[in-house]
Amino acid sequence: MxxxxxxxxxxxxxxxxxxxxxxxxxxxxxxxxxxxxxxVPDWARRWQRTLFDAGWLLPGQPAEFGGRDATLPQQLAxxxxxxxxxxxxxxxxxxxxxxxxxxxxxxxxxxxxxxxxPILRAEITAALGMSEPEAGSDLASLRTRAVxxxxxxxxxxxxxxxxxxxxxxxxxxxxxxxxxAPRHQGISALLIPTxxxxxxxxxxxxxxxxxxxxxxxxxxxxxxxxxxxxxxxLNEGWRVANGSLGHERTLLWLSFAERLEDLVQDAADVGAGxxxxxxxxxxxxxxxxxxxxxxxxxxxxxxLSVLKLLGSEAVQxxxxxxxxxxxxxxxxxxxRTGPYHHMNNEAFIASWFERYARxxxxxxxxxxxxxxxxxxxxxxxxxxx
Amino acid sequence: MEFELDEDQQLLRRxxxxxxxxxxxxPGDQQWSTYRRLGWLEAPxxxxxxxxxxxxxxxxxxxFLATAxxxxxxxxxxxxxxxxxxxxxxGRYVLDADRADEVALLTPDxxxxxxxxxxxxxxxxxxxxxxxxxxxxxxxxxxxxxxxALTGLAATAVGACRRILDLSLEHVRRRVQFGRxxxxxxxxxxxxxxxxxxxxxxxxxxxxxxxTIAEDDPRxxxxxxxxxxxxxxxxxxxxxxxxxxxxxxxxxxENELQHHLKRAQACDLLLxxxxxxxxxxxxx
Numbered sequence: 289m290x291x292x293x294x295x296x297x298x299x300x301x302x303x304x305x306x307x308x309x310x311x312x313x314x315x316x317x318x319x320x321x322x323x324x325x326x327x328v329p330d331w332a333r334r335w336q337r338t339l340f341d342a343g344w345l346l347p348g349q350p351a352e353f354g355g356r357d358a359t360l361p362q363q364l365a366x367x368x369x370x371x372x373x374x375x376x377x378x379x380x381x382x383x384x385x386x387x388x389x390x391x392x393x394x395x396x397x398x399x400x401x402x403x404x405x406p407i408l409r410a411e412i413t414a415a416l417g418m419s420e421p422e423a424g425s426d427l428a429s430l431r432t433r434a435v436x437x438x439x440x441x442x443x444x445x446x447x448x449x450x451x452x453x454x455x456x457x458x459x460x461x462x463x464x465x466x467x468x469a470p471r472h473q474g475i476s477a478l479l480i481p482t483x484x485x486x487x488x489x490x491x492x493x494x495x496x497x498x499x500x501x502x503x504x505x506x507x508x509x510x511x512x513x514x515x516x517x518x519x520x521x522l523n524e525g526w527r528v529a530n531g532s533l534g535h536e537r538t539l540l541w542l543s544f545a546e547r548l549e550d551l552v553q554d555a556a557d558v559g560a561g562x563x564x565x566x567x568x569x570x571x572x573x574x575x576x577x578x579x580x581x582x583x584x585x586x587x588x589x590x591x592l593s594v595l596k597l598l599g600s601e602a603v604q605x606x607x608x609x610x611x612x613x614x615x616x617x618x619x620x621x622x623x624r625t626g627p628y629h630h631m632n633n634e635a636f637i638a639s640w641f642e643r644y645a646r647x648x649x650x651x652x653x654x655x656x657x658x659x660x661x662x663x664x665x666x667x668x669x670x671x672x673x
Numbered sequence: 674m675e676f677e678l679d680e681d682q683q684l685l686r687r688x689x690x691x692x693x694x695x696x697x698x699x700p701g702d703q704q705w706s707t708y709r710r711l712g713w714l715e716a717p718x719x720x721x722x723x724x725x726x727x728x729x730x731x732x733x734x735x736x737f738l739a740t741a742x743x744x745x746x747x748x749x750x751x752x753x754x755x756x757x758x759x760x761x762x763x764g765r766y767v768l769d770a771d772r773a774d775e776v777a778l779l780t781p782d783x784x785x786x787x788x789x790x791x792x793x794x795x796x797x798x799x800x801x802x803x804x805x806x807x808x809x810x811x812x813x814x815x816x817x818x819x820x821x822a823l824t825g826l827a828a829t830a831v832g833a834c835r836r837i838l839d840l841s842l843e844h845v846r847r848r849v850q851f852g853r854x855x856x857x858x859x860x861x862x863x864x865x866x867x868x869x870x871x872x873x874x875x876x877x878x879x880x881x882x883x884x885t886i887a888e889d890d891p892r893x894x895x896x897x898x899x900x901x902x903x904x905x906x907x908x909x910x911x912x913x914x915x916x917x918x919x920x921x922x923x924x925x926x927e928n929e930l931q932h933h934l935k936r937a938q939a940c941d942l943l944l945x946x947x948x949x950x951x952x953x954x955x956x957x
Contacts, residue, residue, distance in 0.1 A: 289682065289719060289880065291674050291888050566951035567906075570878060570899050577676050577877040584677035597870050658859075664869055665862030669842055672857040 294361060301365040304344060308373065311338055318630040322379040324491070324502045326413040326452025332379045335631075336410035339377055345408060346384065353392055353400075354408045360538070360583050367539060371546040375631040382451060383407045383414035387460045394477070394520040394528050403458065403479060417447040417461030417480070417506060418529070424449075425659050427462070427529065428471040432508060434463040434478060436515065436522070441465075441478060443486075443511040453504035454491040456482055461508075462525050475525035479517040486511035496635070496642045497622070537592050541579045544599025544650060548572040550636060551606045554626040558613035564606065571602035590667035593660040600650030600657065607644040614640055676880070678723075685720055689713070689727040697731050705735040705755070714741050714751055718821060722828045722883035726876070729832025729940070732932045734803045739769040742825030747777045747784055757789075759809055761944060762816035768943065770807035771796040779815045801935035806943075818944055820886050820897035827879040827904035830940035831872060834907050836933045837915040838868045844919055855918070864914040875900070875907035898954040905947025908937040 293301075313335050320329035328336070339345040340354035348363045349355030358366065370377055378384040384407065391404035406412045423430040432445025443463055453459060459480045466474030482489065486509040491501035520528040551568060559565030575598055582591060611618045618640040626637030635646065651657045665671045678686065692711065696704045708714070713724050714737070721741055728737055736755035744756030754774030759767050762779075770776055773789040793810040842865060845856035855861050882900035885893035912934050916923045923930045941947060 289675060289678060289884055291884055291890055293674060561952075561955055563948060563951040563955075566902065566954045569954065570903055570951075571874075573881065573899060574874040574877045574903065577881050578873060580674055580676040581877070584675075594870050594873055597866070598874060658863070661863045661866035662859065664866035665856075669838075669862075669865050669869060671842065671846065671862050671865060672854050 297361050297365050300358065300362045301369055304366055304369050307342060307344055308369070308375070312631065315630045321634060324452045324455045325382060326380050326415050326456035328379045328410055328413055333410035336378050340409050345377060349392060353404065364539065364542070364583065367542050371542065371549065374629045376633055380410070380413040380452070382416050386416055387414040390460065390528060390531060391519065393531055398516065399519065412457035413452070413455060414458045414460060415450050415453040415456035417450050417459045419449045420446060421448050425656055428526070430462060430464060430475065432461065432463045433467065434465050434476065436465065439515045441513045441515065443478065443480065443508045443513055445508050447506040450504045450506050451502050453482065453506050454489045454501065458482060459506065460519065462529055466523050469523060472526045474523055476522055477519040477525040477528040478513055479519060480511060480513055484511050484513065495645045496638065538582065540592070540654070541575055541595035541599050544603055545572060545575050545579065547603045547636065548575065548606065550626060551610060554637065555606065555610040558610060562613065564609040568602070568606040571598065575599050575602065588668065590663055593663040597657055597660045597664070603650055604647040607647045611640040611644045682720065682723060686723050686727065689724050693727050693731045701734040708735060708737055718886040719883045722824060722879060725825050725828035726832040729829035729936065730836045732803055732833065732936050736769040736773060738825050738829055739773065742821045743768060744775065744777050746819035746821040747779060748786060759811065759814060760817050760819065762814045764809040764811050764814060766797065766806050766943065767809050769805045770794040770809045771805055778811055779817050781813055781815045799939065801939040803932065804939055820882065820893050823897040823901040823944060824879060824882045824886060826940045826943055827875065827882065827900040830904040830908050830937050831876045831879055833933045833937040833940065834872050834911040837911050837930065837937065838865070838872060840930050840933070841865065841915045841918045844922070861918060864918055868911045868914050871907040871910040875903040878903040895954060895957050898950045898957060901945065902947045902950035902954060905941040905950065908941045912937055
């Protein structure tokens with residue numbers, strides 16, 4: 289145990305900070321806003337490419353994938369540095385953090401060249417097709433079918449909640465390739481170009497606004513996908529799915545720490561002297577400490593559920609307190625509640641109502657709080673299933 | 674920062690856990706002499722916190738907490754025998770003042786140490802019958818609660834809460850109703866999970882506080898308020914869910930759960946509740 293960072297981490301952080309100071313796009317250049325999680329304006333594409341070329345995009349990866357073989361604590365420092373400055377390194381976060389990362393782990397050399405690198409260089413964007421109308425928390429019950437005949441899959445089914453699909457060039461979709469196998473065993477991962485015939489995307493508004501279009505329904509009707517688009521072995525999609533999310537999970541808590549840090553700043557005026565504001569400070573500190581601990585060797589992955597529960601519920605609770613503390617001043621919507629920063633996603637400084645409503649993404653997406661509590665009780669505390 | 678116990682710290686925790694379990698049923702003075710002989714009172718702040726968590730787990734009846742985290746930080750030395758201190762400006766509800774060999778008083782003119790026998794101290798019956806709490810009659814007092822005293826109470830509360838959770842888990846695994854173990858019901862699981870999260874949160878902040886004391890980091894006072902407040906918040910969740918999950922059994926005098934519920938509750942009440950320390954954090 290010690291408070292100080294490793295000198296190597298400090299040096300790494302300083303180098304990245306200097307890079308950001310020298311290369312951050314100017315505000316005038318960055319006027320066009322991102323409208324969905326797969327819509328990347330031209331200036332943001334150039335920015336992501338700059339990071340890729342300098343090895344600062346995914347520092348944990350080797351140089352060919354926009355990194356520099358950084359250690360986990362260094363990757364944490366990289367993300368913290370971005371968060372402190374409220375900077376986005378990519379406006380296609382799932383493309384970068386889940387889809388490209390999965391292709392690097394599970395993809396063929398050709399898939400890495402053809403899909404992963406272009407996603408990382410922001411030449412194309414990607415969306416993740418997991419949930420279905422009847423498969424939310426229970427992902428293994430997914431029904432979208434893909435039938436392999438010779439060198440081609442024919443895909444039929446429907447995905448939902450597919451963030452950014454209408455702006456994405458390609459989907460990484462999880463499909464059932466063996467209907468007779470046990471639930472977890474008949475699933476495969478397929479790259480489906482959104483321009484393929486039979487792909488229909490229908491974006492729909494969120495609780496924040498009718499024209500806040502990020503979620504999509506994706507209808508797949510007789511979509512023909514070449515076999516070379518299969519990611520990982522046939523019928524081993526469950527492993528890819530776990531791996532995909534695994535990439536994100538170790539540092540997922542950091543996104544909650546980021547939201548908490550934003551709240552510490554943006555709610556400082558109404559929080560002055562309020563006990564809930566003290567709780568917010570404590571939640572942020574505890575989340576960071578437990579997150580750092582998780583970087584150690586041999587940690588139980590189930591402990592990530594503790595971090596997700598703590599982080600997502602702390603964000604929700606503090607957002608509600610901030611909303612209520614504003615009283616009638618929280619009524620205006622849309623409204624801006626934090627400092628404008630051209631490198632930030634504005635959704636997170638939207639009206640207090642929107643910030644509170646968006647906090648439910650944390651307690652629902654990626655395994656609801658109820659599922660996380662089951663995981664803690666069964667896998668950590670050993671209660672019977 | 675690195676927030677993992679190193680090998681020595683893990684070894685210490687194991688040793689303390691085993692030793693405490695071994696001497697748990699012996700008379701209090703034998704436990705006290707064992708802890709002293711092992712040099713636990715001399716442990717540096719972080720290691721001391723690990724020891725206190727284990728003593729909290731065992732509802733320790735000795736004057737260890739007051740000696741190590743009340744007397745020692747105020748005087749900069751260990752007492753001859755056991756010790757305690759009066760530093761909250763009141764002389765009311767002083768831990769172990771009725772049985773300490775030496776008592777440190779924080780006065781407007783500085784710290785004065787008096788032999789416990791010379792002090793008019795009256796033990797007050799409190800909710801935790803294993804805890805010695807006394808009223809002290811003395812002259813002018815000043816206020817200046819050491820960070821270590823807050824951290825020590827937080828660590829003790831975390832240990833007590835862990836014990837409550839362990840006992841509750843044992844109970845809900847064993848107890849069968851409606852043909853199923855209680856622990857297989859989701860409503861029960863969710864309470865247990867919330868207890869675990871609260872404990873992890875409070876323990877992390879307690880360890881952080883101990884670390885800032887050990888390294889004399891400028892954040893130490895804020896960290897101590899956070900630790901004490903988090904331990905109090907944790908105690909609230911764990912007390913409520915633990916007693917609820919135990920059902921009627923937890924409500925009896927015979928069941929050992931009561932000792933740990935009371936230790937956890939008393940730790941919150943001593944030297945300021947969670948609410949008081951949330952306010953202190955904002956003011957610091």
